Amino acid sequence: MKPRHLPPVLVLALLSLLSLSLRRQLTPLQPPLRPAAGDPLLRRLAAVEGVGSEQVLADAAALLVNGSISTFPSLGNRQRLLYLRLPFARTARGPPRPRTVSRLRIPAEALPSDESLLASFRTSLHSFLLAHHRRRRGGTGNVASVMSSLAGVLGRRFPTCAVVGNSGALLGSGRGPQIDAHELVIRLNNARVAGFVADVGAKTSLSFVNSNILHLCASRSAATAAGCGCHPYGPTVPMAMYICQPAHLLDALICNATATHASPFPLLVTDARLDALSARIAKYYSIQRFVSDTGAPASNWTRKHDERYFHYSSGMQAVVMALGVCEELSLFGFGKPAGAKHHYHTNQKKELDLHDYQAEYDFYGDLQARPEMVPFLDEAQGFTVPPVRLYW
Numbered sequence: 166m167k168p169r170h171l172p173p174v175l176v177l178a179l180l181s182l183l184s185l186s187l188r189r190q191l192t193p194l195q196p197p198l199r200p201a202a203g204d205p206l207l208r209r210l211a212a213v214e215g216v217g218s219e220q221v222l223a224d225a226a227a228l229l230v231n232g233s234i235s236t237f238p239s240l241g242n243r244q245r246l247l248y249l250r251l252p253f254a255r256t257a258r259g260p261p262r263p264r265t266v267s268r269l270r271i272p273a274e275a276l277p278s279d280e281s282l283l284a285s286f287r288t289s290l291h292s293f294l295l296a297h298h299r300r301r302r303g304g305t306g307n308v309a310s311v312m313s314s315l316a317g318v319l320g321r322r323f324p325t326c327a328v329v330g331n332s333g334a335l336l337g338s339g340r341g342p343q344i345d346a347h348e349l350v351i352r353l354n355n356a357r358v359a360g361f362v363a364d365v366g367a368k369t370s371l372s373f374v375n376s377n378i379l380h381l382c383a384s385r386s387a388a389t390a391a392g393c394g395c396h397p398y399g400p401t402v403p404m405a406m407y408i409c410q411p412a413h414l415l416d417a418l419i420c421n422a423t424a425t426h427a428s429p430f431p432l433l434v435t436d437a438r439l440d441a442l443s444a445r446i447a448k449y450y451s452i453q454r455f456v457s458d459t460g461a462p463a464s465n466w467t468r469k470h471d472e473r474y475f476h477y478s479s480g481m482q483a484v485v486m487a488l489g490v491c492e493e494l495s496l497f498g499f500g501k502p503a504g505a506k507h508h509y510h511t512n513q514k515k516e517l518d519l520h521d522y523q524a525e526y527d528f529y530g531d532l533q534a535r536p537e538m539v540p541f542l543d544e545a546q547g548f549t550v551p552p553v554r555l556y557w
């Protein structure tokens with residue numbers, strides 16, 4: 166049969182097949198068809214970069230251009246005292262004066278010269294800035310795209326995961342064995358497990374910290390402990406860390422430089438896109454809660470929360486990271502019932518003002534009950550929120 170003799174019905178069928186296959190090829194290039202999750206106004210406000218993260222980038226740029234490192238012998242040449250300085254206080258109105266950004270005691274040997282330490286520090290600052298500028302240029306979908314790269318960073322995906330928060334609610338819970346039964350167990354900010362194993366478990370696969378924790382380790386023991394002794398869960402448990410101050414990249418370099426085979430320093434620095442995604446989600450839920458608690462317009466949120474200091478908690482970013490690598494995710498120790506201690510392992514009384522924990526609980530609640538309502542995660546192509554269970 167010649168083509169011009171094809172019955173019209175067949176021609177139509179062929180045409181529609183052709184257009185179907187064309188459409189299939191085009192689909193990945195088109196924006197998702199489902200409506201964006203959550204409230205559009207809140208999404209827009211939450212996606213605005215806070216002044217806090219602008220400040221971090223400005224600090225990194227200042228250190229890259231103007232930072233200096235000098236060390237001086239100490240303790241009879243057994244140690245060196247290191248100063249990281251900027252030539253001028255950034256906000257000084259009076260006469261300019263040098264500002265010490267960081268001061269560390271380091272071993273006399275085992276570390277490169279001041280010049281090569283500065284060169285390595287500048288290299289890390291440069292990659293840090295580059296990653297943040299790249300994700301800003303890439304727009305919104307680019308930030309969410311981090312979800313599909315996380316499994317690569319951790320080496321693989323995990324069938325079951327637990328993120329263990331530090332809430333005092335865990336005391337007396339007896340959840341230890343249940344937590345340890347997960348394949349990947351993430352703990353936060355080097356919280357102690359010794360003495361609490363029955364309630365919090367003993368297994369740790371990944372230690373998630375903010376860089377203040379590393380700075381504490383480095384200040385205390387950069388000079389005396391290989392790898393800064395920052396691994397309470399055992400030397401081979403990797404640490405994932407987000408950078409809250411660019412100067413902490415120097416701590417990471419020094420701890421890495423003093424690491425040994427017996428005391429290694431396995432460190433992952435969080436992706437710039439993961440930082441931005443976590444910031445957006447935290448801000449969205451904080452504005453939402455502010456609006457429902459006060460009835461004030463969303464744009465008034467900044468009057469309650471000082472944007473210079475507002476920040477997601479380490480626990481929240483660990484949860485977002487876990488969503489990208491886990492088939493099933495359990496959250497322990499995130500709630501705070503009346504009368505529970507703030508931390509199971511400290512006597513800290515007050516919650517820190519820079520986090521909006523209540524808003525973060527709202528996010529976890531949505532992950533469990535209405536994952537399709539979680540804003541920004543819906544921009545991650547090919548990503549579905551895994552089943553999440555919240556335990557006290």
Ligand SMILES: *[C@@H]1O[C@H](CO)[C@@H](O)[C@H](O)[C@H]1NC(C)=O
Nearest residue numbers: 223226227228230231252253
């Ligand atoms: C570096 O220092 C110079 C001189 O004080 C200053 O003008 C400049 O703004 C600084 N650069 C950065 C990136 O802060």
Ligand SMILES: *[C@@H]1O[C@H](CO)[C@@H](O)[C@H](O)[C@H]1NC(C)=O
Nearest residue numbers: 285417418421422423424432
């Ligand atoms: C850590 O140290 C090792 C060996 O000393 C080096 O090969 C590696 O590049 C260092 N990593 C970083 C991030 O500096």
Ligand SMILES: *[C@@H]1O[C@H](CO)[C@@H](O)[C@H](O)[C@H]1NC(C)=O
Nearest residue numbers: 459460461462464465466468
């Ligand atoms: C919102 O902020 C404006 C000023 O920016 C203020 O005048 C107004 O009273 C605030 N509204 C509420 C309901 O707090």
